[in-house]
Amino acid sequence: MTTPSYTRADFQTDQEVRWCPGCGDYTILASVQQFLAALDRPREEFVFISGIGCSSRFPYYMNTFGMHSIHGRAPAIATGVATTRPDLSVWVVTGDGDALSIGGNHLIHVLRRNVNLKILLFNNQIYGLTKGQYSPTSEVGKTTKSSPFGSIDYPFNPVSLALGAEASFVARTLDMDRNHTQAILKAAYEHQGAAFIEIYQNCNVFNDKAFVQITGKEERVHNRVDLQNGKPIVFDGGSKAVVIREGQATVVESSSVDPNAILVHDETRPDPAIAFALSRLSHGPYGPTPLGIFRNVERPAYDTELNAQVAKAKGQLGEGDLAKLIRSHGTWTVEAESPNGG
Amino acid sequence: MADEIATAEPSSDPTEELEKLVVRFAGDSGDGMQLAGNRFTDASALFGNDLATLPNFPAEIRAPAGTLPGVSSFQVQIADFDILTAGDQPDCLVAMNPAALMTNLKDLRQGGTLIVNSDAFDERNLAKAGYESDPLGDDSLKGYRVIKVPMDDLTKEAVKGTGVKGRNVLRSKNLFALGLMAWLFHRPTEPTIDWIEKKFGKTEEVAAANIAAFQAGYNFGVTTEATKNTFEVKPAALEPGTYTNVNGNTALAWGLIAASRKSGLPLFYGSYPITPASDILHELSLHKNFGVRTFQAEDEIAGVGAAIGAAFAGSLAVTGSSGPGISLKSEGISLAFMLELPMIVINVQRGGPSTGLPTKPEQSDLLFSLYGRHGESPLPVLAIATPSQAFLMAIEAARIATKYMTPVILLSDNYVANGSEPWLLPDLDSIPDIEVEYAKHPNGPDGTFLPYMRNVDTFARPWAVPGTAGLEHRVGGIEKDALSGDVSYDPANHQLMTDIRGWKVANIANDIAPVEVVGGEDAEILVLGWGSTFGSIRAAANRTQLEGHKVATAHLKHLNPLPPNLGDVLRSYDKILIPELNTGQLLKVIRAEFLIDATGLSKVSGETFKISEIMEKILEMIK
Ligand SMILES: Cc1ncc(C[n+]2csc(CCOP(=O)(O)OP(=O)(O)O)c2C)c(N)n1
Ligand code: SF4
Ligand SMILES: [Mg+2]
Numbered sequence: 021m022t023t024p025s026y027t028r029a030d031f032q033t034d035q036e037v038r039w040c041p042g043c044g045d046y047t048i049l050a051s052v053q054q055f056l057a058a059l060d061r062p063r064e065e066f067v068f069i070s071g072i073g074c075s076s077r078f079p080y081y082m083n084t085f086g087m088h089s090i091h092g093r094a095p096a097i098a099t100g101v102a103t104t105r106p107d108l109s110v111w112v113v114t115g116d117g118d119a120l121s122i123g124g125n126h127l128i129h130v131l132r133r134n135v136n137l138k139i140l141l142f143n144n145q146i147y148g149l150t151k152g153q154y155s156p157t158s159e160v161g162k163t164t165k166s167s168p169f170g171s172i173d174y175p176f177n178p179v180s181l182a183l184g185a186e187a188s189f190v191a192r193t194l195d196m197d198r199n200h201t202q203a204i205l206k207a208a209y210e211h212q213g214a215a216f217i218e219i220y221q222n223c224n225v226f227n228d229k230a231f232v233q234i235t236g237k238e239e240r241v242h243n244r245v246d247l248q249n250g251k252p253i254v255f256d257g258g259s260k261a262v263v264i265r266e267g268q269a270t271v272v273e274s275s276s277v278d279p280n281a282i283l284v285h286d287e288t289r290p291d292p293a294i295a296f297a298l299s300r301l302s303h304g305p306y307g308p309t310p311l312g313i314f315r316n317v318e319r320p321a322y323d324t325e326l327n328a329q330v331a332k333a334k335g336q337l338g339e340g341d342l343a344k345l346i347r348s349h350g351t352w353t354v355e356a357e358s359p360n361g362g
Numbered sequence: 363m364a365d366e367i368a369t370a371e372p373s374s375d376p377t378e379e380l381e382k383l384v385v386r387f388a389g390d391s392g393d394g395m396q397l398a399g400n401r402f403t404d405a406s407a408l409f410g411n412d413l414a415t416l417p418n419f420p421a422e423i424r425a426p427a428g429t430l431p432g433v434s435s436f437q438v439q440i441a442d443f444d445i446l447t448a449g450d451q452p453d454c455l456v457a458m459n460p461a462a463l464m465t466n467l468k469d470l471r472q473g474g475t476l477i478v479n480s481d482a483f484d485e486r487n488l489a490k491a492g493y494e495s496d497p498l499g500d501d502s503l504k505g506y507r508v509i510k511v512p513m514d515d516l517t518k519e520a521v522k523g524t525g526v527k528g529r530n531v532l533r534s535k536n537l538f539a540l541g542l543m544a545w546l547f548h549r550p551t552e553p554t555i556d557w558i559e560k561k562f563g564k565t566e567e568v569a570a571a572n573i574a575a576f577q578a579g580y581n582f583g584v585t586t587e588a589t590k591n592t593f594e595v596k597p598a599a600l601e602p603g604t605y606t607n608v609n610g611n612t613a614l615a616w617g618l619i620a621a622s623r624k625s626g627l628p629l630f631y632g633s634y635p636i637t638p639a640s641d642i643l644h645e646l647s648l649h650k651n652f653g654v655r656t657f658q659a660e661d662e663i664a665g666v667g668a669a670i671g672a673a674f675a676g677s678l679a680v681t682g683s684s685g686p687g688i689s690l691k692s693e694g695i696s697l698a699f700m701l702e703l704p705m706i707v708i709n710v711q712r713g714g715p716s717t718g719l720p721t722k723p724e725q726s727d728l729l730f731s732l733y734g735r736h737g738e739s740p741l742p743v744l745a746i747a748t749p750s751q752a753f754l755m756a757i758e759a760a761r762i763a764t765k766y767m768t769p770v771i772l773l774s775d776n777y778v779a780n781g782s783e784p785w786l787l788p789d790l791d792s793i794p795d796i797e798v799e800y801a802k803h804p805n806g807p808d809g810t811f812l813p814y815m816r817n818v819d820t821f822a823r824p825w826a827v828p829g830t831a832g833l834e835h836r837v838g839g840i841e842k843d844a845l846s847g848d849v850s851y852d853p854a855n856h857q858l859m860t861d862i863r864g865w866k867v868a869n870i871a872n873d874i875a876p877v878e879v880v881g882g883e884d885a886e887i888l889v890l891g892w893g894s895t896f897g898s899i900r901a902a903a904n905r906t907q908l909e910g911h912k913v914a915t916a917h918l919k920h921l922n923p924l925p926p927n928l929g930d931v932l933r934s935y936d937k938i939l940i941p942e943l944n945t946g947q948l949l950k951v952i953r954a955e956f957l958i959d960a961t962g963l964s965k966v967s968g969e970t971f972k973i974s975e976i977m978e979k980i981l982e983m984i985k
Binding site: 063083090097107334339349 | 404407408409410553597600601602603604605606607608612616619620623628630632649650651652653654655657659660661663664665667668669670671672673674675676677679693694697701753787790828829830831832833834835836837838839840848849
């Protein structure tokens, strides 16, 4: 088959996109479509599985195979696709409530197993679809319809959570930075195993400007910490740097430290401890916040291993023989003449 | 050794021929009674007896040794004719300790044979079982043929020199008991010795000790004439052919593999361990060389989720559990129904609700299977009646699921799952193929693909699996346009789609076997059943016939849709009895569907019906 030459339009459907005007989901959709078109891989080999939430409408707008499933269960459903069809590229689209609240269990287990899935978590720090309740990533004290006196729920840091589950690929990006998003998508696509991407996504209706500290014109220079593999971690025009002190990632004035003391980012470190430390630099998008790939290591993928077991069993035992199987517990034969003759 | 016969005189003929025999092995859960029972069964099967078994074990893996809750038992009925149940009352009871005697003696037939391990009857064990005085020393066992055997001592003696030591010595006690039973009931010894060699061959001393104990038990019978008469049950006049002895979980797993072969679809099984369904997962995970992929999920929701994904991607997708786990799957099953994807959901029922009686049979999930989902979501529901029938029922479930693009619920229960019976092996070539075709080409105007354009006969939508060029489409839980599959909130469309999904399942009635009635139309009563009560119902009807009554029986394999002839069948009898291991669930359905005043017989004690219980009810109704 000749590889098709796609444009973004080939990945769009005829469905009217129904997100609120100005929603960050539009930009993410455009980034994903653009990225897939550039891959030149047959469109029918992509499968998008989502849960429930505004973000989870995503598959309806992708001209690929897709399933808009049930709340929180997309990672489990996608596991069934990925393990039975290693020929496909399987993507999960989920929200902060979908992935971290109702579906938290499935998320940590696909990461632990390292199922070959690309997981896009649209984190808007709010329940969008149900009209604005606090979510497991909302900050303490947030007033919402269901927390009129301020939320008392301590939030998850999704990157820390994924690293805690020993995900082999963990990254964070931003809805409005399409180039950054596409670079991360590419690395995730090339990764063998589960790739977890937290995407900060603005919900301009229920949680506008949640990420202003790292997106605002003024603020972003000071707070956006871009992780680049093999490079010392510096930001704010080079004036600030990250070092590890007493096992913790800490921000210092670059001029105050020996340049050799500045942490050099290595996403391939086998041990996740330093990646975890980096994820703790800020607990949310409030101060200096790392964006980019925290971890990218090789680990056997669940589906690859399962299919290898199947292939090995066939190699060792030969293709299964049903007639033999049903006789495998021992048989006896009753002859046509009654053995009960006497 | 003592041979105390309190009631019957010993017969002068040392070998008594019996038509049938019910034996129960009872002991502490650590005594290996399931193993002894299974070996006795297999030796009988290979000898050609018909048989049916009933294991009974505590929910706790290791209840304290010697206590009443720790008692585990295994009952088998063997016969020289075609039998249907594991029997109501044992003719012979092996009691390995006082607790086993305390809990099981009430079931032993008067005049029956009681074999006890007298070494276990010390003060401590007697107290744990609640005996104030030693029943072996007073006359409380009057009325039974008691054979007291110091099994601990004799086992120790037997295994000397084999190399096993310490606590392992007494592990072979069950094989001593089995050896004695082999002598008493003229079972062949070779199959058991072969089996021990195969099973324990890796650790030579264990194999040697077990064989020694087994032979010592047998020889003990021979040399001491433990009892003056032995018993023999001749081979049954079963239909000619090749047989194996199979339990329901195994037959179900093999049936799924057969369905995979017959449909050409790879088999996927997503499940989370739960009693009594786990053995299906265990069995399937052995057979990867059949292309079987098993997935032990993080919970039942993920089990059904992964099955939905596998179905979407083109596998024969199956998920299995028991009551509590099925509850968790409910939302996923509704999604599969809405997506119109083929999937088999196995529910090996146990006593409920909640953890209930996890190791006991019950049929209390029928209404849950029929109605336990949100929204209008009727599903085909099938029920397995006997262990070996599970094989063909798995194939039937796969046929319906793939032909009609729908999830199917397949009900089993603990009695079917763990009970075993001889299975006349089918001619595999005579089982029809399951014809499945994935969609390959666009079916709409201008090369478009309409994922909800249906087959005019079955109402099934096309199965278009990822990877097929030109068929890219989206499915989802939101209501779909009746053709394009696009999201639709149109009121008329939802009405139409709800109706179509309902018709699709109702229409399956035209594609299933009519219910068969055994016993003529002139019978005084029809006994209607479903699931694992098959054997008790049929046997009760047979016995009532022998007493000169006319009794008909019918057993439902399809609970939804019901067989199309069922209404006519029911209306042709004045009296209808529906025995169920629940509080009257099929009864409710039959009354609602047919406005027929059937009578229920309910039992929810964690035990299956005794033949006599059903028989009494029949007699009461036709009096
Ligand atoms: C079982 C179940 N419980 C609750 C809901 C209602 N519900 C739909 S989306 C949602 C939260 C969505 O939040 P999030 O995952 O953050 O997605 P967003 O809308 O913000 O993109 C909830 C509670 C549901 N659809 N299903
Ligand atoms: S509610 Fe928020 S997240 Fe949902 S579509 Fe509107 S802006 Fe986007
Ligand atoms: Mg959200």
